[in-house]
Amino acid sequence: MTPKVTKAIFPVAGLGTRFLPATKSIPKEIMTLVDRPLIQYAIDEARAAGIEEFIFVTSRGKSALEDYFDRAPELEAALEAKGKHALLDELHKTDMPSGAIAYVRQAEPLGLGHAVWCARRMVGPDEPVAVLLPDDVIAAERPCLRQMIDAYEGTGGSMVAAMEVTREMTSAYGILDIEEDMSRLVSVRGMVEKPRPEDAPSNLAVIGRYILSPHVMRSLDSQKPGAGGEIQLTDAIAAEIAAGRPVHGVRFEGQRFDCGSKAGFLQATVAFGLARDELRDEFQAFLADVTSSRLAAQ
Numbered sequence: 001m002t003p004k005v006t007k008a009i010f011p012v013a014g015l016g017t018r019f020l021p022a023t024k025s026i027p028k029e030i031m032t033l034v035d036r037p038l039i040q041y042a043i044d045e046a047r048a049a050g051i052e053e054f055i056f057v058t059s060r061g062k063s064a065l066e067d068y069f070d071r072a073p074e075l076e077a078a079l080e081a082k083g084k085h086a087l088l089d090e091l092h093k094t095d096m097p098s099g100a101i102a103y104v105r106q107a108e109p110l111g112l113g114h115a116v117w118c119a120r121r122m123v124g125p126d127e128p129v130a131v132l133l134p135d136d137v138i139a140a141e142r143p144c145l146r147q148m149i150d151a152y153e154g155t156g157g158s159m160v161a162a163m164e165v166t167r168e169m170t171s172a173y174g175i176l177d178i179e180e181d182m183s184r185l186v187s188v189r190g191m192v193e194k195p196r197p198e199d200a201p202s203n204l205a206v207i208g209r210y211i212l213s214p215h216v217m218r219s220l221d222s223q224k225p226g227a228g229g230e231i232q233l234t235d236a237i238a239a240e241i242a243a244g245r246p247v248h249g250v251r252f253e254g255q256r257f258d259c260g261s262k263a264g265f266l267q268a269t270v271a272f273g274l275a276r277d278e279l280r281d282e283f284q285a286f287l288a289d290v291t292s293s294r295l296a297a298q
């Protein structure tokens with residue numbers, strides 16, 4: 001039987017340079033889509049997929065993110081006293097049980113693979129683990145990680161979330177070399193990090209959701225820096241394939257926003273804003289106005 005996935009790693013130790021100067025003092029993962037920080041979307045997705053233990057790989061300057069998960073007794077008392085029960089309910093939806101969150105530090109931003117490796121002592125030697133990058137926000141009826149875990153229960157091994165991209169965009173992603181295409185699921189015979197369009201083995205890109213077999217963590221132990229001088233998670237997953245262990249990609253249903261980039265963050269803000277009943281009419285009217293008059297903030 002495939003072991004259950006109950007732990008997830010959230011690597012949040014990156015520098016977030018694409019959002020400077022904001023990220024000088026605000027962790028990227030705490031930046032807000034409508035009224036919730038990016039990290040909350042990732043946590044909610046993980047909870048909906050049955051994750052019970054949440055491991056954050058953090059770094060210097062991320063204390064706002066750590067504090068976000070603390071209860072706020074004074075605020076709760078003030079809301080209670082004012083009878084603001086709806087707000088209080090919203091606040092309680094973010095409560096995490098004591099002991100469910102653990103933090104581990106990455107001393108230097110040596111890449112995603114290295115960040116995941118930093119959590120190695122928190123994951124048992126035979127345990128699979130999910131990895132969620134909070135800057136990939138995925139709007140989906142069935143949460144993306146849920147879709148992956150459902151597929152994983154049939155396949156075991158390691159699993160990545162995959163999405164079709166245009167040929168020109170392959171150089172921005174890890175790209176799958178597909179062995180067998182079973183429509184929603186593909187088996188993978190190789191992965192290439194950021195290939196030029198002419199070298200890309202497919203246009204199926206890996207996005208920031210993974211289920212890693214225990215072997216991946218072990219192989220991160222011996223990974224050498226790859227593309228960009230960083231320790232790449234893609235290389236450790238590729239090593240799985242080389243060792244003959246199964247790796248699958250799931251073409252998930254849903255819309256993914258790259259909130260690690262400015263354009264993606266703005267697109268997500270519009271999409272999530274329009275999805276809110278209380279904002280839709282006013283926001284839609286404003287957007288129509290802006291686009292027709294080409295009005296822009298000066």
Ligand code: UTP
Nearest residue numbers: 011012013014015016017018109110111112115
């Ligand atoms: P990115 O590639 O988006 O890097 O990392 P970044 O530092 O966050 O942002 P830019 O490119 O400088 O703007 C993808 C995810 O991996 C984490 C990041 O926090 C983000 O969630 N990460 C990356 C680490 O935790 N450690 C690293 O060394 C690198």
